Amino acid sequence: MRGVQYRYLENKGGGNHLVHAIEPQFNSQWNIDPATDNYNDSTLDNGMKNWHDSLPGVVRRQVQPVQQEFTGVGPDAHISENWFTNNSDVVNGAIPIIGTPRAFILDFENPAFTAALKNDFAEVDSNGEKKAFALSVAEANHLSGPGKAFPTMASRAIIGFTRTPFGPSHPWLVMTVGAVTGSFTVINHVNGINTTVAPYWPALILRDQDGAWTSNI
Known part of the structure; x- marks a missing residue:
């Protein structure tokens, strides 16, 4: 659609559809804003907004407004650093999961995950x-x-860094390369991961208002 291919993720109801870019659209730091300690107004949040603003008008007309500030992206979402191993040989450490493959589906019944x-x-x-x-x-x-x-697991390689912080300086991510491609992980054994420049795949909620797109996105 206008030079960007999207993966259809979910029907949100009311004619609204969640989609996700298939190829990375820009490189950025995650860079949690120290004033807010969360994704809102972070370097990544602003990079996502700037990317949206650069889209052709015919696409931007389909984009639906979402909450100005996401919840679950600041201190209320943090998990104790002690809960996760710093052993780089155990990529997913103690992350509680359901079934196999390892670290594909998280066990949200575990009390470590906040509401x-x-x-x-x-x-x-x-x-x-x-x-x-x-x-x-x-x-x-x-x-x-x-x-x-x-x-x-392999189909999730296009997610990369999520907007969810693990702690004050380490975001959650879905691995994009290597033997554990597609697995949830937290790279808190790498110094400076918060400021690492990485590729990002934006998501949008769209509503087809004038026939600009169909299910063939």
């Missing part, structure tokens, strides 16, 4: 703003599994 983290979903908000955004851990988990947008 804020588990309920962070982008929704259409008429009082919000039109913008692109990084997927959250909750969205990635919800959209993963047989018959869903990400049916396999």
Whole structure:
């Protein structure tokens, strides 16, 4: 669609559809804003907004407003650093998972996951703003599994860094390369991961208002 290919993720209802770029669209730091300690107004959040603003007008007309500030992206979503191993040889450490393959589906029944983290979903908000955004851990988990947008580990390689912080300086991510491609992980054994420049795949909620796109996105 206008030079960008998207993966269809979910019907959000009311004619609204969640989509996700198939190829990375820009490189950026995650860079949690120290004033807010979360994704909102971070370097990544602003990069997503700038990317949206650069889209052709015919696409931007289809973009629906979402909440101006996401919940579950600041201190309320943090998990104790002691809960995760710093052993770089154990990529997914103590992350509680359901079934196999390892670290594909998170066990949200585990008390380590906060309500804020588990309920962070982008929704259409008429009082919000039109913008692109990084997927959250909750969205990635919800959209993963047989018959869903990400049916396999390999299919999730396009997620990369999520908007969900693990702690004050380490975001959650879905691995994009290597033997553990597609697995949830937290690279808190790498210094400076918060400021690492990495590729990003934006998500949007679209509504076909004038025939600009169909299911063939």
